[in-house]
């Protein structure tokens with residue numbers, strides 16, 4: 001597999017606090033790559049650097065053969081590097097389908113073209129329906145967002161990201177706050193999205209991570225400690241010692 005996203009020593013500081021420290025990552029086309037690490041390790045910061053929400057203090061980011069380091073969030077999203085629930089937010093008074101169609105439209109133009117009636121925008125609706133189906137929400141397409149349960153709302157956020165037809169999805173704790181059943185449903189959903197999309201998954205739920213990931217990188221104090229297959233990570237003594245006191249890495 002060739003590399004779709006490559007970072008070269010990206011760093012982010014807040015004053016004296018070095019949050020990400022020369023992170024070099026190579027994410028291959030079609031893989032599901034998980035980032036794990038203790039609270040405060042810099043995982044969300046790293047995601048924000050990749051999406052373009054945060055500019056790195058140093059280092060480079062290459063995506064799909066292009067240097068996107070200087071690009072902002074919209075420019076990167078238009079190239080297919082998309083973070084779930086970031087470009088657009090959910091409008092409660094709109095249906096699932098309308099929300100997804102707005103997200104599809106937002107991916108094409110910087111500002112929404114509000115003057116064109118949404119329900120006449122066939123391209124946006126087609127992309128919306130694709131995203132909704134892929135996110136497992138087809139039966140809820142015409143329901144108002146305000147009527148969705150918590151898990152369904154997270155599915156809608158995913159549907160909206162998918163409606164923008166990404167190449168690369170950045171997911172920051174998609175299972176957070178979900179019930180056991182809802183998490184299991186998201187694991188199945190992500191399995192169905194694997195390969196079609198390249199996915200970077202930050203998640204604390206180790207069962208989910210080990211069930212889904214092709215490779216795992218461990219981030220500790222802003223540095224990549226190691227990258228490897230789930231087997232390699234499970235067998236890594238240093239990783240085990242970091243998680244000592246928590247449940248066994250990757251075991252129920």
Ligand SMILES: Nc1ncnc2c1ncn2[C@@H]1O[C@H](COP(=O)(O)OP(=O)(O)OP(=O)(O)O)[C@@H](O)[C@H]1O
Nearest residue numbers: 014017019037038039040041042043044045046204
């Ligand atoms: N805007 C900010 N200003 C100052 N410090 C920040 C800022 N954002 C994050 N930090 C600090 O950077 C560190 C890493 O935060 P980050 O949210 O990236 O960690 P994380 O790995 O996502 O943690 P968690 O697992 O709890 O989500 C933390 O010490 C945090 O307090």
Ligand SMILES: [Mg+2]
Nearest residue numbers: 043044045172
């Ligand atoms: Mg975080």
